[in-house]
Amino acid sequence: MHYEPDTLFFTQLSRFQRLYARSLAARLAPLGVHSGYLGVLHYLWQRDGITQKTLHELMPVEQATLSNTLKRMERDGLIARTPDPDDKRAHVITLTPRANALKPQVMQAIGDLRAAVNTGLTVNDRRYFRRIMRQMTESLETDQEDAPVLLLDEVGP
């Protein structure tokens, strides 16, 4: 009875995520969209003209990551950043016409991939999978809160 299941769970998970990203990339490439842009597009399609800060509050990536992603999206002509009249530190992010026009094709690509990945699975399988993934995600969030805060001595005078 093997204790170590030959390939690590982490390895399989990473591989799965990378395969997913690659299939997505294959479908999005002709549109000039990268997988990292998806989250931004998703929220801006719902609510255009917000600041980076607001967008950041909606998305599960760090501020620096978002900043870099927005830079590439600007370079690729998907968003524009105009100064926020109310706060000179901030910029209002808006989608370009091109980005707006892309929505149906991007949605189609996502749907296509979803269908491909779901072949052979029941509705129940999918729900169950998402439920377990959500629960594991919560456990990981907790795990990181419980992080070793240590080094709290040495605060001396």
Add this chain to the structure above:
Amino acid sequence: MHYEPDTLFFTQLSRFQRLYARSLAARLAPLGVHSGYLGVLHYLWQRDGITQKTLHELMPVEQATLSNTLKRMERDGLIARTPDPDDKRAHVITLTPRANALKPQVMQAIGDLRAAVNTGLTVNDRRYFRRIMRQMTESLETDQEDAPVLLLDEVGP
């Protein structure tokens, strides 16, 4: 009835994978091990002294990725590369004593994390999850084989 489930499956999956990697990193950092090293360590602990090519055949990453990972592991004193006597292009990769000594702690870290992630899940949940993940992974592999090979005209003289 929402068709679009608020956050994209891909986004959730990526986030889950990143959280997993981060929790792993938190446990491995004190050992001087990065998450990308795990696969290499895993296989070399089983079978030390193989070439990069052999290792590559075992691992689900591209050759260039492996090459870079090995470079960082060498820099960090975990592996050594000695010339292969049978083939002057190749190097034999061996673990350093430090890397060998690290095995119990790394295994412990992996086990700890596994336990943390599995809290609240039944054995059945875990098995089911892995099964669905494996099946989705296979669907994605198929998806990429079916890739648009296109551009096969224009070969003419």
Add this chain to the structure above:
DNA sequence: TGGCGCTATATAGCCTGCTATCAACAAGGG
């Protein structure tokens, strides 16, 4: 009002992955 601390964003530097390409060596055929 002048300065200090907080906040919005950008940048530097790293890890991990990818594709494309190159250099060096191996192996076989003519």
Add this chain to the structure above:
DNA sequence: CCCTTGTTGATAGCAGGCTATATAGCGCCA
């Protein structure tokens, strides 16, 4: 024996993540 073709590994350059830190502007309070 040499020359072509294949194979092993390294490198360049990019995407997308991260932490840490810098910069600029906002706001408040003394």
